[in-house]
Amino acid sequence: MLRTLLLLLALCLPASALAQVSDPxxxxxxxxxxxxxxxxxxxxxxxxxxxxxxxxxxxxxxxxxxxxxxxxxxxxxxxxxxxxxxxxxxxxxxxxxxxQVERGTWLLWFGPALLLIGGAWIVVRVVRRRSAQAVPGADDGQEW
The missing domain is CATH 1.10.8.640 (Cytochrome C biogenesis protein)
Known part of the structure; x- marks a missing residue:
């Protein structure tokens, strides 16, 4: 009986030690x-x-x-x-x-804008490159 009581006490002790105690x-x-x-x-x-x-x-x-x-x-x-x-x-x-906006936090403040500008620049380059490729004309030798 004493052994069981000590075991229960030992199991309850860590839970009470982990509980947060705030100033009431x-x-x-x-x-x-x-x-x-x-x-x-x-x-x-x-x-x-x-x-x-x-x-x-x-x-x-x-x-x-x-x-x-x-x-x-x-x-x-x-x-x-x-x-x-x-x-x-x-x-x-x-x-x-x-x-604060300082030298050490420039990337934090301006990084998203730089990524957006860089992405837009890449999209513009890809669209221009594809539009510059030769588009087949209406008379490409096929009969349809």
Whole structure:
């Protein structure tokens, strides 16, 4: 009986260790303007764990921590740009949904347009080459 109880305890322990524990205290805002600013900012930033979710939408523990950190930075008087710069310094450009247009991100910003222009150029060349080929005339020697 004791052995069975220990086995059940051992099986339950890893599941409880893997469960996410989030801070149950809700975020408190000074006023509605601060809450609006916070919501706008967290929708512009990407969760570093989830990768395709914003901080506002993510339920990961690091997203909870980052939201608390952002609120703390906001309440200490930091601007949105300063908060973004802090997060970029800590986590890289990946945290921004819209990275800055810099030398390192030119391909990201202008790559799709270059691919579209290159594809259009190839299509134009193929169409011109095919239209330049001799088209058989009406009198090609066949009787029909």
């Amino acid at each position: 205290t809700p975020l408190t805002f000074r006023d509605a303007a601060e809450e609006t600013r916070f919501n706008a900012l967290t929708h512009e930033l990407r969760c570093v764990m989830c990768q395709n979710q914003s901080l506002a939408d993510s339920n990961a523990q690091i997203a909870h921590d980052l939201r608390r950190e952002i609120l703390k930075l906001m309440q200490s008087g930091k601007t949105d740009d300063q908060i973004k710069a802090y997060l970029v310094e800590r986590y890289g450009e990946f945290v921004l949904y819209r990275p």
